[in-house]
Amino acid sequence: MPLVAVAQFAPGTDTAVNLATITELAERAAARGAGLVALPEYSSWFSPEMGEDWVRAAQPVDGEFVSALSGVAERLGIHLVAGFIETADATRVRNTVVAVTPAGAVAATSIDNERARARIAGFILTWRIEEEPGRAPW
Numbered sequence: 001m002p003l004v005a006v007a008q009f010a011p012g013t014d015t016a017v018n019l020a021t022i023t024e025l026a027e028r029a030a031a032r033g034a035g036l037v038a039l040p041e042y043s044s045w046f047s048p049e050m051g052e053d054w055v056r057a058a059q060p061v062d063g064e065f066v067s068a069l070s071g072v073a074e075r076l077g078i079h080l081v082a083g084f085i086e087t088a089d090a091t092r093v094r095n096t097v098v099a100v101t102p103a104g105a106v107a108a109t110s111i112d113n114e115r116a117r118a119r120i121a122g123f124i125l126t127w128r129i130e131e132e133p134g135r136a137p138w
Contacts, residue, residue, distance in 0.1 A: 002035025011046040015057070018043060019068050022082065030076040037080050041095065044084035058087040061109055066098055074104035
């Protein structure tokens with residue numbers, strides 16, 4: 001059974017710096033035998049105040065951030081799971097989780113449906129998004 005690494009860091013407002021940190025953490029985890037590396041929510045970009053800058057920082061699933069994650073996963077031969085800010089439309093964003101494979105392919109995202117499931121690295125990852133008006137989903 002492959003090892004799972006949980007790589008924690010504090011994402012900021014510079015996506016390139018966040019990707020460099022992700023790469024370093026993934027390299028260290030892979031060197032220690034991890035086959036699956038889980039990264040935090042908002043790994044792509046984070047600011048404590050939501051606003052128009054969030055919309056500008058958002059990217060599609062086939063954008064640069066996920067492409068970079070896919071490249072890291074492929075180069076290291078590992079699975080990566082990370083949260084990122086996805087473009088929903090011209091004025092809204094989504095808090096999305098993406099899972100990529102060692103082949104660099106997107107295995108699943110949390111917006112694929114309300115109950116996403118991905119079989120990666122011999123594990124079945126399942127998450128469910130539930131929201132009630134006026135109540136946080138956690």
